[in-house]
Amino acid sequence: MPGAVKADQTLDCKGLLCPLPVIRTKQAIDKMTIGQVLEMLSTDPGSVADMAAWSRRTGHELLDQRTENGLFQFYIRKTK
Numbered sequence: 326m327p328g329a330v331k332a333d334q335t336l337d338c339k340g341l342l343c344p345l346p347v348i349r350t351k352q353a354i355d356k357m358t359i360g361q362v363l364e365m366l367s368t369d370p371g372s373v374a375d376m377a378a379w380s381r382r383t384g385h386e387l388l389d390q391r392t393e394n395g396l397f398q399f400y401i402r403k404t405k
Contacts, residue, residue, distance in 0.1 A: 330389045330400040332364030333357065339368045339396070346372045347379050350401065354385060357403045362388065365399040372397050 336353045338346040346367045353363055365376070373390065376399045380387035386402040 330362060330364075332400060333361040335364045335366065337366050338372070339366055341367070342369050343371045343375055347375050350376070350379065350399075351383075354383075354401065354403050359403050359405060361403050363399075363401045363403070365401065367397045367399070368395055370397070372399070376401070 334353065334357065336349060338349055341349070346365065346369055350363065350365050353365075357363060369375075373392070376387060376390065379385075380401060385404050388400040388402055389398075390400070391398040
């Protein structure tokens with residue numbers, strides 16, 4: 326599935342537990358321009374629910390979420 330979503334920036338949150346992946350994602354998104362896509366990598370299973378809730382709350386678009394061998398990948402588009 327490589328190339329399905331192109332990220333403008335990758336944020337490595339592997340090894341971090343809630344709420345750090347969400348906090349770091351917010352900080353990274355804040356520095357990006359509207360329309361850019363952030364790829365966030367996490368090893369925290371709780372980040373699946375956290376990122377879904379965060380994107381609903383903030384209005385940023387969760388384009389894709391993948392799980393492979395304990396690695397969670399999220400693709401978020403900055404919308405505002």
